[in-house]
Amino acid sequence: MDPIRIAIVGIGKIARDQHVPAIRGNSAFSLAATVSPHDAGLDGVPHHASLDDLLAQGPAVDAIALCTPPQVRYDLATQALTKGVHLFLEKPPGATLAEVEALKVQADKVGVSLFAAWHSRFAAGVAPARAWLAERKIEKVSIVWREDVRVWHPGQAWIWQPGGLGVFDPGINALSIVTHILPRPFFLKDATLVLPENRAAPIAADLSFRDTAGAAIHMDLDWRQTGPQSWDIVVDTDAGALKLAHGGAVLTLPSGTEHGEDVEYAGLYARFATLIRGGRSDVDTSPLRLVADAFLRGTRQTTQAFHD
Template sequence: MSHAIAIVGLGKIARDQHLPTLAASDRLHLAGIVSGHARDEGAPVAATITELKRQVPELAAVSLCTPPMARTALIKEALALGLDVMVEKPPAASVSVAERYAGMAREAGRALYLTWHSREASGVEPAAQWLSGKTLRRVSVAWKEDVRVWHPGQEWIWEPGIGVFDPGVNALSILTRLVPGTELHGATLKYPADREAPIMADLTMAHGDTAIEAAFSFDQRGPQTWSMTLETDEGTAELREGGGRLFVDDAEVAVPEGTEYGRLYARFADMIGTGAIDADLSPFRLVADAFMLGRHERVGAFRWDD
């Protein structure tokens, strides 16, 4: 059985990841798009979810790919129409808002999936299995990319509370999968002189006696860096390329085939029609803690065309 699903919001992430993944799926198919600026995508286009549901009565679910600041109304609309809901990360503009979503879905009796796509990278579950039974001593994270490449001209990324934590929360989603219960102890957040969100962040965390450090940047030129090193009493594992590759003591380990978004949508296909809720907010809470505990520094002004 193939479920009819709609994409809500047709920006870069939807075009780069969501549309190709749905095109390759045998369990879900693109039944429509909700967007004010969609081109011909081979599916009905509507301005609202309600309008699309009228056009496509068999619509079963929506995947929200809009910026996170205005999703509550969209989730409420979708649930009222009897639709299951999948949400691109970060789930909302604040933790308190995101915490409402599970209750809304539960009351409506519909499935809700707040996704963390980096958790589905091919090396993450093998890394979790490798860590089992070992004593973790130290974790270091380097998550550095160029906002100009991944969010070209998207000013919403500089709204308060977003910035470098848009990619940084990907690293935190892997970290909280591998080291649940991680606590943030301190942070330094660096803000461009002309922006309201940080472009760099250094985090100090811990889990018991395990020291955890993370360095995030949204201003990385040249090769991009998404790595996590986990030192244990029985060797060292390193996740590279956003968790897609796993190395143990510098030797690469075979990992499952498939893509992050392929696994996300497979999981959502399992949830449709069941009323299941997957709404873990532990990575998002670490982001909120960073803003609460972080020291603020100002750096040079940001320019898209630098």
């Protein structure tokens, strides 16, 4: 079977650090081209300054991974879908829920695969955590997701603009895990969003959720943490506590601790290949919906200006 010819649109840090190695490590794919108006691309790989140029001039591609900021993703996605190209959407899958729903409809009409890629769901501890929790009574959940924005998003102005999500850019990773591992749906009850006086998106947030059986879920997000970073989820159950640490890579159960390898993007591309070969899509918007609810219902507080 011939490999799936894929192009990466948007050659930033996440594309270079994660997408390129994952594609090159998966024999189901061949990296056919890259697209970016601001980057020279990769040695030995055809490069174009725009998606228009790629689609008009080639090389031919079967799939595209969109790694651009979410605010500009919809037009690029529709352009690719119009050409019958399978589509991988980096998280978040779009700047709004409505545009993602529109892409789902278009992908179905064209008959191509659309994949909203929540990479944290493929962390090593997530699948066994989901299986263990399926048979437990959930009592409460604590999520602490604190990191240093200067380390992970240096100089990325788009992330502070409307649609860039601010601290919810990493926070949505936690929500992608929790919506996947908890056995019941949950919804927002209250939120406080802390916005720097010179930014349009929050630098911190405190959120309270409740699942449909009444279990409390608390989430603490902050982008001002220095030193060790915190990406932890603790689920208290009737059988003891489950903890996911290091973004889901380390799972601790009452019976002990399991450490996993960094397999997130390898898992994403394995899933994308399966979807394409099977003629299916996977577009779960539940993490983005919870973020949208936080902006819809949250109380806003202003804090001092933030500068990189």
